[in-house]
């Protein structure tokens with residue numbers, strides 16, 4: 001039967017079947033779309049160690065000083081030992097080239113020391129721009145081929161040993177490094193060509209294989225007008241946030257595209273700037289000035 005016919009047949013079946021939930025259920029009992037990253041850490045010898053990981057997700061997304069990722073790893077992996085000792089790591093996001101994924105699988109063989117495994121490494125290592133920031137502890141190299149790198153520091157106040165044999169590291173995101181093309185796209189606006197090509201792991205694995213897919217062409221879906229933020233929503237939220245500051249509707253219109261979840265934070269930032277300047281009315285011209293200032297800060 002062709003793949004297309006089989007796909008159609010699956011869609012037509014109108015029931016589900018339960019499967020036994022085993023340990024590592026995302027690998028053993030289901031499919032789960034996952035990132036594939038190489039976490040770099042500093043081994044005791046000073047050499048950079050690269051470990052492939054998929055259990056790595058945004059964990060704390062709001063509150064500037066607390067942005068954090070969660071990394072779940074075997075407690076005795078090189079990565080875990082190095083994070084415990086040095087406190088630092090870098091999360092390197094790789095493009096979806098098959099040769100990179102092949103090398104990830106090779107670097108993911110448990111039990112190899114850093115010296116042994118890094119003989120197989122095909123990636124180019126670059127010194128971290130954070131070098132020297134923490135005089136007490138070294139920063140690992142980052143990967144030149146990555147399209148993006150999160151430079152992180154472990155927050156050891158968060159309990160990491162939640163399950164025997166595993167460690168859940170809360171990693172504060174201290175810097176996000178992007179290749180210039182992608183930084184430009186995020187700041188100036190995206191189209192389908194500006195997105196990096198990212199691999200996706202299937203979660204599921206058997207005793208012999210990991211399964212991956214290459215990212216297909218990105219596509220955009222517009223948020224329905226009725227669910228988006230309107231000028232009135234912004235004016236209402238602004239009034240609630242600080243009734244002493246008046247907003248011109250034309251000024252509010254400039255942030256209607258901010259998702260509702262982040263609207264209060266956006267309003268707070270603007271009101272803060274206005275108060276610093278002694279203003280009581282927010283005009284569209286002032287909004288433009290704030291936007292230009294932020295762009296300049298991001299560019300610097």
Ligand SMILES: Cc1cc2nc3c(=O)[nH]c(=O)nc-3n(C[C@H](O)[C@H](O)[C@H](O)COP(=O)(O)O)c2cc1C
Nearest residue numbers: 051052053054055073074077078079105108109110
């Ligand atoms: C694609 C891929 C994803 C992986 N994800 C994880 C993970 O999220 N957590 C984990 O403990 N091990 C994961 N592994 C297995 C680790 O890579 C393996 O334990 C390896 O020895 C870790 O390297 P290290 O000891 O140098 O840290 C993964 C392996 C591969 C190939």
